[in-house]
Amino acid sequence: MLKRYPVKVRTPKGEKIYSAEFQTSPKYARAWRKVLERCYKKAILYCCCPGRGEKKLYIRYVSDTDTYIVARYPGTGREHARDCVYYQAESSSGAITRTDARGIIEETSSGLIRVKTVIGIRKRDTVPKRSEERTERKSKPRGTGLRVVRRKPAISLLNLVYLLWERAGLNRWHPNMEGKRNINTVYALLENAAGKVMAGREVLSRVLLIGTQSRFQENLNRQKLEYAEKNNRRLIVLSLLEGVKGNRIFLKYSNSLPEIRIESSLWERMREEHGVVLKSKYNILVAIQTDPPVHGKNGRYFTVARDITLVPVSENWIPVNSVYELMVAEKLMREGRIFKKPLLRENQKIFSDFVLLDSLVKIMKVFDGKKGDEFRLYNSRYGSNWWYWDVIKNPDKIPSFPPRICKSGWKDQER
Incomplete structure (x- = not known):
């Protein structure tokens, strides 16, 4: 211990x-x-x-x-x-590493991030779901003949999206970004972030396909499809969801994306988990891990979804967890506030929904259910030095935000 x-x-x-x-x-x-x-x-x-x-x-x-x-x-x-x-x-390579509280994300001293996906990027690398430890027999007859091999916990597809979003800075907002955060910008930021993430032995950017309207980025997607087919690599596909018809998933900005088919059982699971989101007017980011693509006779690639997750996002690509969080995010942007949306949760008892970066009062929380112990925990930690919206008590009006103290940028408050 x-x-x-x-x-x-x-x-x-x-x-x-x-x-x-x-x-x-x-x-x-x-x-x-x-x-x-x-x-x-x-x-x-x-x-x-x-x-x-x-x-x-x-x-x-x-x-x-x-x-x-x-x-x-x-x-x-x-x-x-x-x-x-x-x-x-030290790691076996001699590089010093830092692992987060859950043991899922490992960062080397050079800034490279290592993760293990639930479904391996290489098709033969499927990871068992319960794989934190296994016992195997040694080949040499010394000792007890048994050893415990500790396996690195796998990162979920949702947390992989959150990791990329945080590393790309897409969970942050500054009024200077207004009108500049389009799909092509999102592609470039995510591509850069994915280039510093190793999923198993694969650089994530080599198998990450993102919807785009840029010809250059579309050509890059096609090169990745060729690479994945040739080397038997699974893909991670990101874009906004247009809908599902029959056994096909339709995505926006999909000119250079493969045709993706989905088994009915997988889509039914998504409908059960995200029914409210699918019926709403959210922009829905969809992340899909697929089998290696196959080049069809019609000249297009096609593949099959193996895992899928949905993430509601604002017009400026800020992920949210509810319509009330979306309302808060939109109001913050209308008022020209500087903020970020925390995404990757470790083992914190306190995990704010938003963090203001232009105010002394930083912590923001939306309570859309019973407040109970969580509310008392925030009060004991911050007293009156935090902001919250009790949706149950006052669903129609968002409380005024804490006063702004700086306009120069989030670095003033990041320290």
Whole structure:
């Protein structure tokens, strides 16, 4: 079990050691936050575990939840004791990696991201659904003859979309973007983000097809289709949904996309999970993982959907989870606000629906069901320093947003 050790905080005024209990106990939570807030960008921290080396730490501000956390410096994971929460071994290639709380997304020191898809990109690489651990017999007769092989958890198709959206910056909005975020821009941003993601052994951009109106990008899609057919690679296809007729999925901006067929059982599952979305007037982003494409006699490629997910988006491609979130996003854009929409959730108890980047009050939450414990949790953490809309109590009127304090851009508030 990983252990949290005392931390030494060194400032120009001197040094002080804070115990593990002071860092983790709820009764000291506010006091510990004040320490981190006061020392942010002003102090050097050192872990007091019995490891080797300096074991330097730093204070990081997480704008999504308005919290301060202690993190290790890149490349220092091996300095800590093996039972320390900051310990991190090197990968087999020698590159230092950082894995998120769920273990799904791994980031190397060079900025490359590694993920494992539920359905492998190479057709022979199908991953069993329950594959976090397996026991297998060793080939050599030494020891017990058994070993446990820990497998990397697979990322869902929805979280893969969220990962690309966050890396491409498409979950952010600034009034300067008005009129500039069209399908061709979305393609370029996603293509760049996917070029830094490894799905298994494949660079994701090589098998990512996105709807477009650009001839250059259409030609790029056709090159990817040829590559996928030749090398037996599955595709990830992204575009806006037009509809489903018979066993075919129809997409917008589809000139360079393959004809996609879908089994009735898969589409019925989508209808059960997203019935409200499909009946609404949302713009619906659809992400489809398909079999390797086949070049048909009519000159077009065709393929079969193996997994599919739907993501409602605003006119400016901001993902939302409900019509009420869409109303908030549209109002924020009309009023020229700077904000972002958090998408990838780790293990946070608090996960805001929007984060204002031009206000001291950052956290925004839409309650479209019973508030209960979640509301009390936000109140205990932020007091009056957060914004919320109780849809059940007041469904017809969105409360006024917190006042703006800067107009120069989100970097003012990202710190």
